[in-house]
Amino acid sequence: MFIFSPVLRVSLALIIVIVAGMAFWFITTNVPSPAEMALGKVLTGGEAMVIQNISMLEKKDNRTTLRLNAQKASFSEDRKQIRLSNFSLMSFGDDSGVVTISAKDGVFNSGSKDILAEGGVLVMDEEGKALYSEELRWADQERVLTSEKPVRIFGGQFLIKGGKLVVEMESGRARLSGGVTAIFQKN
Numbered sequence: 001m002f003i004f005s006p007v008l009r010v011s012l013a014l015i016i017v018i019v020a021g022m023a024f025w026f027i028t029t030n031v032p033s034p035a036e037m038a039l040g041k042v043l044t045g046g047e048a049m050v051i052q053n054i055s056m057l058e059k060k061d062n063r064t065t066l067r068l069n070a071q072k073a074s075f076s077e078d079r080k081q082i083r084l085s086n087f088s089l090m091s092f093g094d095d096s097g098v099v100t101i102s103a104k105d106g107v108f109n110s111g112s113k114d115i116l117a118e119g120g121v122l123v124m125d126e127e128g129k130a131l132y133s134e135e136l137r138w139a140d141q142e143r144v145l146t147s148e149k150p151v152r153i154f155g156g157q158f159l160i161k162g163g164k165l166v167v168e169m170e171s172g173r174a175r176l177s178g179g180v181t182a183i184f185q186k187n
Contacts, residue, residue: 049075065092070106082108098126103136113140129155133165143169151176159183 054073058066070087088102104119115138124130134149145167153160153176163178 080111157185
């Protein structure tokens, strides 16, 4: 019978060896070298996923509660930390109205809901009152907003400056310390 011929067996063995050799070559040549892996980490900042020009909406009960725009969002491998570049965040609250936060850099921890904003941080409400600092931290569990950098709070008729800020949301208390100055203008 033709199937058991020695020529066929040798040909099949040769084809198997060639296919196995090609598979081995493909597997070993497509593994990134240490240099390629290092370059990939530099390009993505060591993060698992990077998204350019991101825009996200959060909706509850068919109404927008949060809008995020960022030039770049880098997600950690476990997706618990998100680094943002050149971002703005609009919060549409029930009683607080619209509040916009913008900064050069930010880090959001999705596990703890803590936020760190750095680099020209501007917080502004819809009435034009604003807070400016180079750093602002939100500790969600304690519901405390802090800044260890100089802070300016201003509106149409006032300017208040200080070295540090602590705002306790639960009690509604705010403390500004470190060389506080205030300027108020009459109507």
